[in-house]
Each structure stands twice: as structure tokens, then as C-alpha cells.
Amino acid sequence: MIFSALHTVAQENTWWKETVFYQIYMPSYADSQGDGYGDFNGITGKLDYLKELGITGIWLTPFLRSPKVDNGYDVADYYAVDPTYGTLDDFKNFLHEAHKRDIKVIMDMVVNHTSTECEWFKEAQKSKDNPYRDYYIWQDKPNNWESFFGGTAWQLDETTNQYYYHKFDVTMADLNWSNPKVVAEVEKVLRFWLSLGVDGFRFDVINFLTTNGILQDNPIKNGSQEHLYDINQPGVKAALKQLKAVVNSYPNRFTVGEIGSDKVEVLKQYQSPEMMDVVFNFNFGSIAEFSAQKIFSELHSMEQQMESYPTLFFGSHDMPRMMNRLANGNPDKAMALAALMLTARGVPFVYYGEEIGMHNILANSYDEIVDIQGKTHYKLAIAEEKTENEALTIANSHNRDKSRSPMQWNGSASAGFTTGRPWISVNKGYSSNNVALQEQDKNSMLARYKALIALRNSQPVLQYGSYKNLDFKDDRITFTRSYNGRDITVIINFGNDYKVTLPAKSKILSGSINLKPNSFILYTTGE
Incomplete structure (x- = not known):
């Protein structure tokens, strides 16, 4: 199967097309305070490591003040750094030090919902005529919409005897994007962080915005609810254009959208210079199990259908680690997947710890589950009269803790992540798999990652080259990329x-x- 001469149009030089991004899950990377949570001073201390690795962009998961029911994806204050991670000055210092090393920084921005601890929501709860009431979505009678975490998406608030809408946890109330005041508030937030110097945003579940209010009931298909009217509402694209206009008013900024879909035909609708620069290609990155044919098919589909660059990744905080999910514990297979991610046409995102081949962790009891999604599914299973073992199996199938264990820096206690008690279990294999050990081995996975990233950083053809061909045969993926008279072939x-x-x-x-x-x-x- 061979496809030739794909995307032969000239590519505009842009920094994010040259960048190798590295996702840092804030609580799990490096703790400088000994409280068991990662923080900005800890991350700042690891910038030289990232520079040596070849990383030129960092994506930070949420660090704004939050009760952390969902590890920061429940924002209580959009203008304050959560004390767990440090102070605003600590963030500014981190940003300054990253920029000194020519590393860009994008931050997670969650604007679909807020924490119920947010002052906006606290005000909205007080009365039906409160000025903040319409910042959120209220109904006298709920429809059948379900939460993506399980159960109903509606919660009765006894103060006013109305239900508020929450696509996720009950403590995460959805914002009303049909209210211009909400749009203005979010634009103000973006300007605050852009003015501080952040290089862009990763917009969380951005196609979930409720822009057109509560529509008809969702249909039931094969016994499960089909999320048809609660996402991808007609006004979402207009809302994204408003957000992007704010970002574009600052020079050289970048946006990546998390679109809740693994279908290219849905993802591509939200990628354009007026909306999202790129979107996360879950059709490619979240493949549930290894298939060379499937990976190739999605690679080709992105090339044929996406208006601009796709994103290339095989791991994130919301899915099991690549080493387990796709490589079956085989370091060579993980490296082959990394080679594809770092040489194919697109913007690569390395998930922290992939460079040393970190593995999943697994909860052995309910008490070991930290993830709210895993906890919710456990409780729902118990409510359905499942046994504790059955409930734990169900919970673990939804539990996102698997890929969130602390970064394995060395063989000391808690893998060198903290001097205290880690907020989540450390992988038991850390003493034989950590950065310090791999730095001493010239053939380690870390050394091989460094070499691959160095190649990508030094070869414009791997950043801007179009495909001359894209071929799949006998479980081999082959492509040649061409740029300015130079070709690089990858098999x-x-x-x-x-x-x-x-x-x-x-x-x-x-x-x-x-x-x-x-x-x-x-x-x-073509030298």
C-alpha cells in the first residue's frame, strides 16, 4: 500500500512546528518541598535535564488554585497558583528559566467548567437573581444527560431548589457559554497569563462548551447514552474563534485543543488558524492496543484529512502508559513507536517518563485509587451490587492513575521524587529503572531518546518536510519526507x-x- 505526493504545498515556518513538546503532570514530576507533590521549584530544578534531553516545549497540566478533586481540572481561582505548586513568583521564575533555555511553555486552560469552590459559583448559588447565576446552567427539571464520569449530569442545589449541570464530577459545574459575561471573563483570564509570557494554551475538552443551552435528551444506543446534544454544539466554533482572537493578539502564541473524539472527521473541524492551531489526534494517540496496520491507517488518514499538522503522541495523563498499552513491556517496541512519533509529519508530544520507559501502576484496593473517575465507577459498581473485587476491576478499567505515578529520578526512597510521602504510589520497579541509571548507560532508552530528539531538532526536513510517499507492507511503516531538496527516509x-x-x-x-x-x-x- 503506497501513497505518494501528499501535502506538497509550502510550509510556513513556525516555532511550534519545530518543537518537541514534553507533558509534565504537575503533581508527579519533582517535589522540592517534601510534601509529596511536584511543584514549580522542583520543575525548575529539572530544566537542565529537559534541555539536555532536547525538549523545546513544555505543556504543564493545571496548576491554578483548586480543591484538586480532579487534580486541577477543577479551577477555583483562575488568577492564583495553587499553593501546592508554589507561588506566582515561583511560576514566573520557572517561566523565566525555561525561556532562558529556549524552552517554550504552554499551560492547560480549563474553561468548560469551574470548581464549585470558585467564587463565581458560590455567588451563583445564593439566589436565582444573583448577578453570577447565569454564569452556570440551571434547570427546574433535569433532562437525561449523563456525566462523563458516570451517573446523572445534574445535581440538586437545595438553596434554590434548582439543578445545576456538570458534565464531569458533581464538584465541577459547567459554565454557560451563551452568557457574554462568561466569555468576557475567560478572555480576561487568557490575557492575564499571556501578558505574563506563557507561549500558549492547551484547551481542555474545548468542544464540550455549552454554547446553546440544554437541548433535547440524548439518545440511547446499545444500552448506553450517546453524547449527541451535549457536545459539539452549534456555537462551539464561534466561541473558539473568540478565544483564538485573544491569543492571536499576542505574537508567536500557540493553541492546542483537546477535542473529545477519536474520529478524524470530528477533530479536523476544530483545526484552523481561526480556531485551534492543532488538536490532539486521539484517533492516532489513544489506540487501545497495538496494531501496525491501525497506526499506519491513522497516520495516513491524518495526512489526507487534516488541514494542518496533526499531533503525534502515544501517552498522556488520561490513558495507560505507552510501554504497557502498545509496547507490551518491550523497550525496543517502545523505541520504534517513539521513532515514529519523532520523525513523522506532525507536532510530537512526549509524556513524562516515556523517555525512560516508565510502566503503569495498578490499584490493589479502593483506598489506593486517587482518580475521581476511578472512584466514581467503583461506587457505581457497588451501588449495582457488584462484589468489591468486581467493583475494583471495573474501577481500574476507568482509573487514570495508571500513568500518573511519580517521575523516577533515581534509586533512592520514592524514586528521588520527594523526601516525603508521595501523593500517589511510586512504581515498584523504580530502583532498576530510573534516570540516574540510564544516564550511565550509553545504550539506554534515555540515550536513544536524546539521539532521536537531537536528530529531529537538527533536521529541518523532519520538522517541515512533506511526504513523498507513505507506505505500509509486511508490518513495516516507510515514508520519505522532503524539504528544500533534501530527503530523509524512515523505515x-x-x-x-x-x-x-x-x-x-x-x-x-x-x-x-x-x-x-x-x-x-x-x-x-540529496545532500
């Missing part, structure tokens, strides 16, 4: 042993012509 072999025949005057950049299963080669022509 990633998920199949059997294969010997590559190089064209004349080729130069190998990485790998060998004798491809073992789960190996790769990069070579260049």
Missing part, C-alpha cells in the same frame, strides 16, 4: 527481520540496514 519495522537496500550515496542517520523486529532506520539522500 520502522514491526514485522520480521528485513534487510534494507540503500540507494546510492545514502547516509545512515540512525539504525542499521539489518532491521530486527521493532527496530528502525533513518537515512538521507
